[in-house]
Amino acid sequence: DAGVIQSPRHEVTEMGQEVTLRCKPISGHDYLFWYRQTMMRGLELLIYFNNNVPIDDSGMPEDRFSAKMPNASFSTLKIQPSEPRDSAVYFCASSVGAINTEAFFGQGTRLTVV
Amino acid sequence: GDSVTQMEGPVTLSEEAFLTINCTYTATGYPSLFWYVQYPGEGLQLLLKATKADDKGSNKGFEATYRKETTSFHLEKGSVQVSDSAVYFCALWADSSYKLIFGSGTRLLVRP
Numbered sequence: 001d002a003g004v005i006q007s008p009r010h011e012v013t014e015m016g017q018e019v020t021l022r023c024k025p026i027s028g029h030d031y032l033f034w035y036r037q038t039m040m041r042g043l044e045l046l047i048y049f050n051n052n053v054p055i056d057d058s059g060m061p062e063d064r065f066s067a068k069m070p071n072a073s074f075s076t077l078k079i080q081p082s083e084p085r086d087s088a089v090y091f092c093a094s095s096v097g098a099i100n101t102e103a104f105f106g107q108g109t110r111l112t113v114v
Numbered sequence: 115g116d117s118v119t120q121m122e123g124p125v126t127l128s129e130e131a132f133l134t135i136n137c138t139y140t141a142t143g144y145p146s147l148f149w150y151v152q153y154p155g156e157g158l159q160l161l162l163k164a165t166k167a168d169d170k171g172s173n174k175g176f177e178a179t180y181r182k183e184t185t186s187f188h189l190e191k192g193s194v195q196v197s198d199s200a201v202y203f204c205a206l207w208a209d210s211s212y213k214l215i216f217g218s219g220t221r222l223l224v225r226p
Contacts, residue, residue: 004157033214042218043158043203056213091157099207100146100165103214105157 004106006092012112018080021109024073025094033103034067034077035091043091049075050098082113116141116208118217123201126223127194135189135220137178137204145206147171147180147187152201152219161189161202194224 005024013019025032033048047057052069060067064083069075079086089110093103121136139145146165150158162171167182176191187204204217 043216045213045215048213056211093157098212098214099209100163102160102163103158105159107155107157 004092004094004104006090006106006109008109009107010110010112012114013082015083015113016081017113018078019082019086019111019113021077021090021092021111023075023077023092023106025075025092026104027073029094029096029104030072031095031098031103032069032075033093033095034075035093035105037089037091037108038087046077079111082111084113087111087113116145116206116210116215118204118206118215120202120204120217120220123219123221124223125220126225128225129196130193131224133189133191133194133198133222135202135204135222137187137189137217139185139187139204139206141185141206141208142210144182145208147178148205148207148214149176149178149187149189150203150205150216152203154200158203194222196224196226198222199224 007022034046036044046059047067049069067077089108091108093105095101095103117140119138148163149161151161152158162173164171164180170179178189201219201221203219
């Protein structure tokens with residue numbers, strides 16, 4: 001298996017532009033997680049899905065952020081409009097079940113908003 | 115609420131030195147505990163885990179014991195290598211909030 005695949009690996013955009021991050025989870029995994037990593041705040045859980053349904057989005061910072069999972073093999077995280085403080089590494093992870101199980105992480109998307 | 119506290123980094127060691135990275139947690143119930151490792155430019159990978167008190171997780175020479183009495187899950191390795199240089203994250207699965215909660219991470223630098 002290729003693991004969790006994220007695209008793009010790097011994204012540089014101007015403030016105010018829309019940004020879409022993409023994730024393909026490991027086949028057969030029923031949970032998908034979006035995390036944000038910054039020096040100041042560490043690793044934060046933004047949202048997670050179970051069987052394509054959003055379960056907990058309490059970590060989404062504000063309405064500018066939205067996430068979808070239209071099917072079991074694809075998810076997007078969208079920021080509109082983007083701001084410089086959104087600059088971070090965004091990770092997608094997937095797992096089989098949630099309790100006591102290993103979460104498999106993608107390589108992340110490094111987002112820079114200028 | 116549920117939380118994980120790790121020692122501040124960076125931790126700098128010489129090759130073959132003994133490693134300890136401290137991790138303590140606050141949680142209701144009996145959480146499962148994990149150590150993840152992040153190598154430069156990559157995502158996190160599970161290093162080891164323990165699901166109940168007194169369990170010892172081990173992998174690649176690393177060990178951690180789930181100590182309920184001290185609410186700790188310290189990571190140890192007897193002899194580190196340069197290739198162990200990475201950021202190490204302690205985490206717990208919180209039943210109360212049904213999510214995996216990570217500590218802030220500890221950077222380890224191993225010098226030849």
